[in-house]
Amino acid sequence: MPNAxxxxxxxxxxxxxxxxxxxxxxLFEEDTNFGWFTYVNIAVGLLTGWxxxxxxxxxxxxxxxxxxxxxxxxxxxxCLFVQSCNEMVRIAMKNRYDGAFEALVxxxxxxxxxxxxxxxxxxxxxxxxxxxxxxxxxxxAWRTWR
Numbered sequence: 001m002p003n004a005x006x007x008x009x010x011x012x013x014x015x016x017x018x019x020x021x022x023x024x025x026x027l028f029e030e031d032t033n034f035g036w037f038t039y040v041n042i043a044v045g046l047l048t049g050w051x052x053x054x055x056x057x058x059x060x061x062x063x064x065x066x067x068x069x070x071x072x073x074x075x076x077x078x079c080l081f082v083q084s085c086n087e088m089v090r091i092a093m094k095n096r097y098d099g100a101f102e103a104l105v106x107x108x109x110x111x112x113x114x115x116x117x118x119x120x121x122x123x124x125x126x127x128x129x130x131x132x133x134x135x136x137x138x139x140x141a142w143r144t145w146r
Contacts, residue, residue: 004145005138006054010046012134013053013075017045020126024118040086041079048075053134057142068135072127076115084111 021038028034053071056063084107097103 003054003142005057005142006050008141009053009057009071009134009138010049012130012137013045013049013071014042015045016072016127016130016134017041017075017079019130020123023123023126027117027120037083040082044079044082045075048078049134049138053138057138058146061136061139064135064139065132066135068132068138069128070131071134072131076118076127080111080115081107084108084114 018038018041021041025032025034025037048071052074053067056067059067087110088103088107091097091106092103097106
């Protein structure tokens with residue numbers, strides 16, 4: 001059921017995904033073509049906010065902060081998974097894998113490499129602070145517009 005808390009959570013994590021995507025892009029090589037990178041991350045952020053953070057509103061401020069810390073971690077996991085699948089398909093179209101199992105393993109190899117690449121203090125600080133703010137605003141929205 002749609003409500004204001006889910007909307008605020010979705011918009012908060014969508015905005016956070018946009019900001020963090022902009023912070024991640026300079027970490028890659030200069031000639032990297034990002035294509036739909038930011039848009040896909042925003043969509044994952046919107047879905048994560050709607051499905052993970054929003055339904056858990058109304059349990060108090062401590063829970064709001066905890067869910068606010070959980071939301072970005074879940075968002076990063078799914079963004080890494082989706083982007084790694086996309087990269088695996090791009091590489092598979094060049095016939096670089098010998099079989100399906102090698103391609104599936106490559107998803108997790110690519111994801112772990114990118115997770116290490118993005119593991120910087122400014123990115124994780126932005127994710128965690130933005131998540132806490134999103135959680136608190138979601139709790140406020142739930143209390144205000146029930």
